Amino acid sequence: MKRTFLITLLVVAVAAIGFAAPVKVTMWYAQTGIYSQTLLDIAAEFNKLHEGEIEVEAVYTGNYQDTMQKLLAALVAGDVPTLAQIEQSRIGQFVDGGAFQDLNYFIDKDPEFKATLDDFWPRFIQANTYEQGLLGFPLNCSTPLMYINRDLFKQAGLDPDNPPKTWTEVYAAAKQIKTLGEDIFGYRFGIDDWLLEAYIWQFGGQIISEDGEEMLIYSPETVAAWNFFQKG
Structure with missing residues (x-):
């Protein structure tokens, strides 16, 4: 009887592991049009690759200013998203408030990804690096162009x-x-x-x-x- 009961417990435990909910990642973004669709496509591809393990939920939170205000409110409420797209010049108060996670913590645990950091233009990485460490990655960087008539x-x-x-x-x-x-x-x-x-x-x-x-x-x-x- 004890052995049967133990086996039953093991089966239940395995079943629980098999049906564990995937890790939920919430990502706030401020892009629209073709830019948002590209981001959504990347998230969908990631979810398919990690089906049952990690699920990214992309949430449009308005333009840069709207997203920043919502993020500030979420910070006060203690309910922030996992990731957020913020226009770089607006992040000072988040940096001063220690709201960002140093990404080097994760990068150092992933040698394969760390070896690809040179794929990023160094100036973009430098622009996201502060005393607290690497606080973000360049998602989209505007480039001025001159058009002629x-x-x-x-x-x-x-x-x-x-x-x-x-x-x-x-x-x-x-x-x-x-x-x-x-x-x-x-x-x-x-x-x-x-x-x-x-x-x-x-x-x-x-x-x-x-x-x-x-x-x-x-x-x-x-x-x-x-x-x-x-x-x-």
Whole structure:
């Protein structure tokens, strides 16, 4: 009787292990359109590969600002998601609050993955590394592009197959296109904060020192950048 009872217990234990619920991973994301679909496809592929073991639930939480506000509220409530997509410039208060897990803790336990870190552009890894360690991975990184209006180029006597390659050439082309009329402008100046940073960097300037202790917004290089983009 005892042996039969023991075997029954073992069978029940094995059955319980076999039907254990998969580990649930909640991921908040702020992308839309083709970007969100790519992310959802990756999550679906991961779930299929780890079926019965790990299940990723991707939850759209609004734009960057909406997601950040929801994450702050979740942090206060003590009910945060496993993963969250946050625009990098908005994470200061999370870093100061110690809200992020140092990913090196997991990376060091996975030599195979650790060997692939060089697949990431080093600057992106550096941008996600703070005193507390590696706090995130680059999911999507915006890249500014310059588009030209081929018709306007032709009308202004410019070659659309040989677009400007330097800021000096951009300025010269913009001046020439402007001669086509008062309501025509040679260059549309983007004013998003990350674009302003790019302009400064391309002129050799910095916004803040590497140690984060000194503002460099009034450096000669930064002033030169703004002077250039104010040229008439």
